[in-house]
Amino acid sequence: MDQISGLPEAIRHDILARLxxxxxxxxxxxxxxxxxxxxxxxxxxxxxxxxFKSEDVTVDNYHSKIDKVIDYVGRRxxxxxxxxxxxxxxxxxxxxxxxxxxxxxxDLWMKxxxxxxxxxxxxxxxxxxxxxxxxxxxxxxxxxLSVIESKSLTKLVLMDQIRVNQAFLTHSVKLYSVLKLSYCxxxxxxxxxxxxxxxxxxxxNNQPGISxxxxxNQLEVNSFSDxxxxxLCSLRxxxxxxxxxxxWASVSLFxxxxxxxxxxxxxxxxxxxxxxxxxxxxxxxPDYEAFYFPFMNYLLSSCCPNSISFSxxxxxxxxxxxxxxxxxxxxxxxxxxxxxxxxxxxWWHALKIVKVICTFKIxxxxxxxxxxxxxxxxxxxxxxxxxxxx
Numbered sequence: 001m002d003q004i005s006g007l008p009e010a011i012r013h014d015i016l017a018r019l020x021x022x023x024x025x026x027x028x029x030x031x032x033x034x035x036x037x038x039x040x041x042x043x044x045x046x047x048x049x050x051x052f053k054s055e056d057v058t059v060d061n062y063h064s065k066i067d068k069v070i071d072y073v074g075r076r077x078x079x080x081x082x083x084x085x086x087x088x089x090x091x092x093x094x095x096x097x098x099x100x101x102x103x104x105x106x107d108l109w110m111k112x113x114x115x116x117x118x119x120x121x122x123x124x125x126x127x128x129x130x131x132x133x134x135x136x137x138x139x140x141x142x143x144x145l146s147v148i149e150s151k152s153l154t155k156l157v158l159m160d161q162i163r164v165n166q167a168f169l170t171h172s173v174k175l176y177s178v179l180k181l182s183y184c185x186x187x188x189x190x191x192x193x194x195x196x197x198x199x200x201x202x203x204x205n206n207q208p209g210i211s212x213x214x215x216x217n218q219l220e221v222n223s224f225s226d227x228x229x230x231x232l233c234s235l236r237x238x239x240x241x242x243x244x245x246x247x248w249a250s251v252s253l254f255x256x257x258x259x260x261x262x263x264x265x266x267x268x269x270x271x272x273x274x275x276x277x278x279x280x281x282x283x284x285x286p287d288y289e290a291f292y293f294p295f296m297n298y299l300l301s302s303c304c305p306n307s308i309s310f311s312x313x314x315x316x317x318x319x320x321x322x323x324x325x326x327x328x329x330x331x332x333x334x335x336x337x338x339x340x341x342x343x344x345x346x347w348w349h350a351l352k353i354v355k356v357i358c359t360f361k362i363x364x365x366x367x368x369x370x371x372x373x374x375x376x377x378x379x380x381x382x383x384x385x386x387x388x389x390x
Contacts, residue, residue: 040080042088044113046073048095069094070105077112087113089120103141111146119152124159124182140185143168151175158184166191173197174214182224194219207238212247221247224254227298235302239275252279253303273304273347280305285312285321292324300348309385316377322384326368329354329386353389358382 051072052065073092080087090113092106106125113121125141140163147153148168155178158164163185173179174193180201181187187208194200195214202210203224212219221242225235242251280303286295308325312318329348358371360382366374371384 040083040085042080042086043091044076044080044087044089045091046076047091047093049093066102070102073105073109077109081112081116085116087116087118089122090118091120091122093122093124095126106141107144107146110144114146114150114152117152118150120155121147121153122157122159123162124157125162126160154178156180158182161185169193207234207241209241209243211243215244215247219247219250221251222254223251224256226257227255227295235298236274239277239303242275245275248275248277251277252281253277253305254281254283255299256283274300274302276304276306278305279307279309281309281311283311285310285318287317289320289324292321293328296325296328297346300346304347304390305388307385307387310383314377315375319372319375319377323368323372326354326356326386329388347390348388350390351388353387355387355389356384357387358384 046069048069051069077087090109092109106123110121110123140161142163143158143165147156148165154176156173156176157178157180159180159182161183164181164187166186166189169190169192174195177196178199179192179197180199180203181190182201182203184204187204187206190202190208190210192200192210192212193214194212194216197212197216198218199220199222200212201222201224205226207225210221223238225238227235239248239251239253242248280299282299286292310318310322315322329351331349356368356371358375360374362371362374375384376382
């Protein structure tokens with residue numbers, strides 16, 4: 001027996017917890033000891049991609065492939081239950097599945113995980129158009145009562161075609177420290193009892209009003225949004241509708257993609273400074289220079305960030321936009337903002353400090369151009385950002 005296989009089971013479980021899901025599953029073939037470790041591992045992660053690929057699914061084999069996943073999940077859960085072992089974390093990621101047809105299976109799995117004292121639940125259900133209609137509400141999965149009534153959950157992640165009852169957000173979240181809602185249904189007004197909540201993330205096409213009751217001073221709020229020039233006021237209204245106002249200082253806004261059309265002239269005129277937020281992160285840049293200023297004007301008319309950062313997949317085109325934004329913030333570039341057509345001044349013209357920061361090693365006295373030239377063109381962890389001070 002190798003030395004690692006001879007380690008106590010608790011330590012082997014800790015090793016598995018630090019591995020990616022697929023790699024931890026592969027340890028079961030190493031030896032009898034590791035197979036036993038895997039079968040008693042209290043973190044259960046199920047992903048349909050590990051059992052079948054979307055391109056392999058046909059009308060004829062669809063149900064047989066789903067049945068294999070159902071059988072596998074059932075056996076794993078029953079073994080843990082029969083051994084009297086807790087399920088500390090249950091992650092279920094299912095793609096290309098008609099979840100309404102197998103809802104009773106998912107309900108049972110949720111119930112078993114919760115009854116064993118589950119602390120973390122990650123549920124991601126993606127329903128393709130060819131199996132029931134794209135985003136058809138009647139095919140969504142309804143979050144079961146067992147989750148709503150849970151007293152053990154501290155972290156909940158709900159993604160894609162899941163319908164959430166408003167009563168759940170009002171009465172059941174008070175024990176959570178982490179909550180993420182992504183493209184869930186039935187979210188028009190979110191009233192969240194956040195007395196223990198430390199991290200909240202929201203992502204979706206609609207932009208509901210979000211109110212936090214009894215919120216912690218340590219609460220961090222992350223919102224992932226798209227830019228839509230066809231609805232110019234939506235982003236600003238979304239931030240303003242986060243209550244109470246003291247939460248704005250902890251909001252990080254991530255801009256994921258955009259529907260870029262030429263906005264009407266003067267469409268960005270505003271009568272007051274927008275809400276001040278913690279951070280604005282741009283995950284893409286406009287492809288055409290003609291959109292640079294309308295895009296920037298849209299964002300900075302919607303929020304007043306303390307910092308701006310970038311996480312582009314490629315910096316080939318992004319460098320030009322970063323330079324444009326830097327020159328605009330530094331007052332070196334004039335544009336057709338609403339200063340030119342009204343008495344209201346753009347808040348960013350009053351900036352006292354625009355500090356450039358980077359995550360890669362470079363001479364501390366390096367200027368902006370040197371930093372930009374040192375930025376890799378391909379996707380990497382290295383990036384440039386701005387700290388703004390009025």
